[in-house]
Amino acid sequence: SDLRQLHALEKQGITVLPIGEKLTQGRGTGGRVEVGEEAARSEEKAIRQMLEGTDLVIITATMGGGLGTGAAPVVAEIAHDMGILSIGVVTTPFHFEMPRKMQTAQAGIARMQGMTDAFITMRNDNLLKIAPDRKMSFVDAFALADEVLRQTVGCVAELILTTGVINVDFADVTTIFRQSASSETLLAIGTDETPQKAVRKAMESPLLDRSTAGARGVVLNLTGGPAMSLRDVDEAVRYIHGHAHPAVNIIAGLVVQESMAGKVQATLVATDFDESYVPPEEG
Numbered sequence: 001s002d003l004r005q006l007h008a009l010e011k012q013g014i015t016v017l018p019i020g021e022k023l024t025q026g027r028g029t030g031g032r033v034e035v036g037e038e039a040a041r042s043e044e045k046a047i048r049q050m051l052e053g054t055d056l057v058i059i060t061a062t063m064g065g066g067l068g069t070g071a072a073p074v075v076a077e078i079a080h081d082m083g084i085l086s087i088g089v090v091t092t093p094f095h096f097e098m099p100r101k102m103q104t105a106q107a108g109i110a111r112m113q114g115m116t117d118a119f120i121t122m123r124n125d126n127l128l129k130i131a132p133d134r135k136m137s138f139v140d141a142f143a144l145a146d147e148v149l150r151q152t153v154g155c156v157a158e159l160i161l162t163t164g165v166i167n168v169d170f171a172d173v174t175t176i177f178r179q180s181a182s183s184e185t186l187l188a189i190g191t192d193e194t195p196q197k198a199v200r201k202a203m204e205s206p207l208l209d210r211s212t213a214g215a216r217g218v219v220l221n222l223t224g225g226p227a228m229s230l231r232d233v234d235e236a237v238r239y240i241h242g243h244a245h246p247a248v249n250i251i252a253g254l255v256v257q258e259s260m261a262g263k264v265q266a267t268l269v270a271t272d273f274d275e276s277y278v279p280p281e282e283g
Contacts, residue, residue, distance in 0.1 A: 036071045052082075065104075076116050119184055184273060190204075192264060217248070
């Protein structure tokens with residue numbers, strides 16, 4: 001709704017859709033969720049036209065403010081109504097922000113989760129675990145949050161859309177997401193010298209709030225150099241089998257790139273969690 005920011009994006013060649021110009025006079029929502037929601041609903045026809053013919057929509061927002069918290073659930077509702085596979089990727093406020101902002105964020109997440117097929121929540125507080133400098137400034141902290149959000153959205157898109165030696169089938173991904181009782185989804189990314197080590201690093205990421213234990217649906221994409229072997233990939237998949245639900249359905253994709261010689265990136269999406277599942281103790 002902030003025209004200055006939208007114009008800046010347009011200059012980068014990004015298609016934008018201004019919403020709520022009359023409500024906000026071309027400025028922000030002032031943190032008012034109801035204004036963000038009304039702004040999106042006032043442009044429902046335009047949003048539907050923009051989504052027409054789309055197979056997949058990734059809805060990203062910073063929760064806690066007015067526009068993201070108010071408008072993102074409306075976009076999710078529209079996509080759901082149109083039968084489009086939808087993935088939500090949102091961030092929650094830092095702990096040092098007002099408690100009320102976190103409450104606002106949680107309310108928005110609850111609304112949006114019910115309208116998406118997969119939903120990834122990134123807690124900004126977890127970024128402090130990977131921050132290169134404990135004395136990071138406010139500006140740098142928010143810049144890091146934006147960068148991690150950008151990378152996450154990029155990885156989700158690449159996971160489903162990238163063409164490789166073995167492709168992740170879009171129909172299979174749709175089935176895994178839509179058969180889940182809940183849209184709660186975990187995204188993990190790790191890079192190491194072998195597929196198994198990369199998967200393990202992804203699953204042990206400090207950005208995660210939960211493990212893959214109990215996940216009955218996993219989408220895995222491995223990107224590595226030409227030397228990556230079938231045995232390497234098999235070991236990575238077996239590792240996931242040992243750290244998810246016994247009946248887990250794993251869809252794996254494999255991409256070979258010369259630039260990845262000597263290293264492997266594992267991108268893993270886990271969903272359909274059985275909350276009653278208790279993993280066996282490691283002996």
